[in-house]
Amino acid sequence: MYGDLANKLILEAKRTQQLVNTNASSELPMFQEEMVHLILKEVSQLQRNAEFLKLQEEGGKVSKCQYFVTMLCMERNKRCLLAYEKVRSEVLASLAWEHNGMEFFSDITGKTQDSGNLSHYEQEYLKEYSQLVSDMKTGDLIDVDLSGSLTPPSDVFIDVRVLRDAGEIQTEYGVFNLIKGSQFFVRQADVERLIQQGYLQKL
């Protein structure tokens, strides 16, 4: 039946959504290239059918019905494809907000190691979306770190422990010598970025 393949794709999209919701690790599963390809093939076949039906205009009621059902099948495939792509694009957008924005927006390629899992267009989209995000941050609202933490600040000073050796890291407010296992008492605003990147652990 037409539309069965699209159903499989939707199941895949659901799985993606669940995966992202549960473990919050920002790893996107592989783009289902061949399935999408097959669906597209089905659509073009449907289109050929539709054109053929259009040619024999005089068919009357029966061909009208055939034409309508063909259109519905195409509609269904379109919806499924769009839903799948939308789920993935949402994950990509949240990736762009959460990770690429932090401090080094230069290394877009370094941050998403699974760029092999993205289709070519998605990679392009991610790159441009990150560009948009950083444009917005350098625009009128430059004083506010828009991609910063969304939990409201509660303590001004916090204890942090260094989890990973990072050598000397320069933050905007000074130099830290981050040796693994050492502990600091610092202003939270200074180290928020490093906590998000996983170098420090808040105590």
Added chain:
Amino acid sequence: MSLPKRLENKFSPEEIQFLVENEPIKIMPRITTRKNRRQAANTDVKPVTNWKLITTDDYNVNNMVALKSTEVVLWLALLLKQQGKCSIVAPAWLTLKQLDGFIDFEVRNPLRFASLPWNWLVVAHLLFQRAADDFRDPVHLLRGKIQDLREIRQSKISKGLQHLNESHLQLDNLSLTEINELRPFVTGVMDKMMEIHASANNDNAEPEDYEM
């Protein structure tokens, strides 16, 4: 998206705490920030720091006298408390007697909630945690009372959920935390009920509906 899924339709507990921290509370300062006249006359001798707060009224902060109670916002009070520069005066409802009254009310009125302040849970939690030495009544008893209140109200809430319908719900005197816990469930269910109701109504009464 820019806003993570978990924050899309409700507040996180931290955000509620943040909102509550903007409420005023009474404190007993242990420092004096009011300038006396002599100081005020020759300010060039000793530059006195004047606070300028952008989120709140800064008159009280610049006008503190040690051991004279004044009112500041909660976040500032907690900050000063942390440094030992003030003691927080517990709000009037946070005493054993008052809480007993509330519990009594809750028990006697199974259909209503006692009129606790909208932020009672958060304020109680914050003060127990950070200003436990400022209470006149022993803190462990207060904690027990708060817990009792919470449980009584929770059981009432879950009873009240039987009456979910597609049009309205009355939740007098429910605190922000309690509402926020309920929000995803209740709004989800009510949305679905509304959907079903509307679609069922539209089938038989379509012309009337569209006259509006």
